[in-house]
Amino acid sequence: MNNVSLSKSRYCRALQCNKMLWMDINKKEEAVDKASENVLENGIKVGELARNYFGKFVNIEYNKELSKMVYDTEEYIKLAPNIITEASFVYDNNFCSVDILKNDLDGIEIYEVKSSCDLKDIYIDDVSYQMYILKSLDYKIKKVNVMYLNNKYIRKGKLDLKQLFKIEDVTEIATSKQEEIKEKIKEIDEYMKTEEEPEEEISIKCFNPYPCAYFEHCTRNLPKKNVFSISKMSTNKKIELYNKGIYSYEDLLKEDLSWRYHQQVETDLNNETIIKKEEIREFMSKLTYPIYFLDFETYMTPIPEYDGTWPYEQIPFQYSLHYIEHENGELKHKEYLAQSGIDPRREITERLVEDIPKDVCVTAYNMSFEKTRIKELANLFEDLREHLLNIYDNIVDLMIPFSKRMYYTKDMQGSYSIKFVLPALFPNDPELNYHNLPVVHNGAEAMNIFANLGNYPKKEQEKIREGLLKYCKLDTYAMVKVWEKLKEVIK
Numbered sequence: 001m002n003n004v005s006l007s008k009s010r011y012c013r014a015l016q017c018n019k020m021l022w023m024d025i026n027k028k029e030e031a032v033d034k035a036s037e038n039v040l041e042n043g044i045k046v047g048e049l050a051r052n053y054f055g056k057f058v059n060i061e062y063n064k065e066l067s068k069m070v071y072d073t074e075e076y077i078k079l080a081p082n083i084i085t086e087a088s089f090v091y092d093n094n095f096c097s098v099d100i101l102k103n104d105l106d107g108i109e110i111y112e113v114k115s116s117c118d119l120k121d122i123y124i125d126d127v128s129y130q131m132y133i134l135k136s137l138d139y140k141i142k143k144v145n146v147m148y149l150n151n152k153y154i155r156k157g158k159l160d161l162k163q164l165f166k167i168e169d170v171t172e173i174a175t176s177k178q179e180e181i182k183e184k185i186k187e188i189d190e191y192m193k194t195e196e197e198p199e200e201e202i203s204i205k206c207f208n209p210y211p212c213a214y215f216e217h218c219t220r221n222l223p224k225k226n227v228f229s230i231s232k233m234s235t236n237k238k239i240e241l242y243n244k245g246i247y248s249y250e251d252l253l254k255e256d257l258s259w260r261y262h263q264q265v266e267t268d269l270n271n272e273t274i275i276k277k278e279e280i281r282e283f284m285s286k287l288t289y290p291i292y293f294l295d296f297e298t299y300m301t302p303i304p305e306y307d308g309t310w311p312y313e314q315i316p317f318q319y320s321l322h323y324i325e326h327e328n329g330e331l332k333h334k335e336y337l338a339q340s341g342i343d344p345r346r347e348i349t350e351r352l353v354e355d356i357p358k359d360v361c362v363t364a365y366n367m368s369f370e371k372t373r374i375k376e377l378a379n380l381f382e383d384l385r386e387h388l389l390n391i392y393d394n395i396v397d398l399m400i401p402f403s404k405r406m407y408y409t410k411d412m413q414g415s416y417s418i419k420f421v422l423p424a425l426f427p428n429d430p431e432l433n434y435h436n437l438p439v440v441h442n443g444a445e446a447m448n449i450f451a452n453l454g455n456y457p458k459k460e461q462e463k464i465r466e467g468l469l470k471y472c473k474l475d476t477y478a479m480v481k482v483w484e485k486l487k488e489v490i491k
């Protein structure tokens with residue numbers, strides 16, 4: 001029997017990097033947690049829905065005593081044919097629960113359910129490990145499958161599970177991995193006996209298939225600003241440079257790299273600020289009064305909630321709009337926040353065309369996001385299409401002076417995201433500090449909290465709604481401040 005008890009997730013983590021599992025067991029406190037709670041919740045929701053795919057099923061309830069789950073599974077397996085969810089098995093101290101097990105008289109089919117819209121290699125490894133355990137226990141395996149979401153499915157009326165889920169038969173590849181798995185388990189067992197923290201080379205495995213939470217720990221001996229701090233450079237390129245021994249900003253300067261990377265490094269080392277006044281002036285000439293500053297918040301769910309929506313469609317539920325009608329005019333504000341639990345698309349569209357007149361200049365920061373949402377709404381509501389397309393055509397991207405490096409400071413750290421640009425332009429301004437907001441501090445939080453708003457008590461819902469309004473309002477207020485800053489530097 002091996003010493004370390006594996007589960008399917010532990011096996012997959014060690015497959016990505018043995019040290020990752022070693023750290024989980026011995027130095028968990030070093031993890032900078034990157035797993036989003038929302039991803040976990042989505043997984044649970046999709047998993048629960050998928051259980052109904054084959055009709056009636058029996059579920060093995062979770063029990064701290066895994067032996068109880070294993071015992072219950074054995075009992076139900078005797079009652080073939082049936083469908084068992086969370087069927088649990090142990091072989092040689094290695095445990096697994098099968099999401100859906102189709103227990104036929106002539107053998108077993110394994111289904112691993114994923115809340116993703118594509119089939120990743122790691123999912124095949126996951127289900128291959130389950131096959132290994134069941135085969136080792138002498139079960140006859142007929143088929144091994146990964147079940148995941150079909151992003152082409154558009155809901156019409158009642159959810160159609162046969163259309164919502166795709167099933168990929170991976171029996172052949174899982175069978176071919178069986179010997180490899182046996183060897184890998186032995187290797188993991190040996191590795192976990194190491195008492196001293198093992199050394200592992202930084203490589204692509206630190207990012208793929210999942211970003212490793214121990215990356216900061218494992219790179220702690222590199223210079224504080226290093227090759228991995230370069231913004232917008234592909235991970236493969238960073239690893240290539242790292243493997244050549246190029247770690248520090250000084251090392252990077254000697255390399256033949258794109259001007260963007262060199263600029264990030266040089267401005268950092270020399271503490272320079274770049275302001276290309278003529279280019280900014282030309283950009284600013286496109287921003288005319290009346291001027292509107294628009295920002296949407298969206299949420300998405302793996303299971304489409306409304307007719308005409310698909311898995312992970314971005315549903316706009318909120319916007320903030322600052323506007324100034326003429327030069328030296330007053331800064332005004334309008335906003336919209338949907339009620340939770342209703343399809344917000346019609347109402348938000350009606351409000352948007354009410355709030356933004358035709359033929360006005362609209363700015364967005366990273367406009368492709370806002371433009372895509374407006375196009376989607378225009379395709380949905382024929383009667384408002386013309387007005388929406390007029391707004392669409394008049395959007396100017398306020399990000400351009402920063403993405404084109406017309407204005408750049410070292411504090412932007414190579415990024416042109418508003419989350420870097422804003423503190424770089426207005427350091428220590430508490431009014432523009434997202435950390436000072438009471439409830440929601442970033443787009444991901446807004447998305448998650450709105451998607452689950454109905455689950456909070458009524459009183460708390462009010463506080464959250466206020467928090468959402470404050471957050472979104474700051475987004476467009478920040479845009480106004482950025483625009484004012486640009487005006488100031490070209491004076």
Ligand code: SF4
Nearest residue numbers: 017200206212215218
């Ligand atoms: S950062 Fe890389 S080397 Fe370190 S534990 Fe994670 S995957 Fe392994």
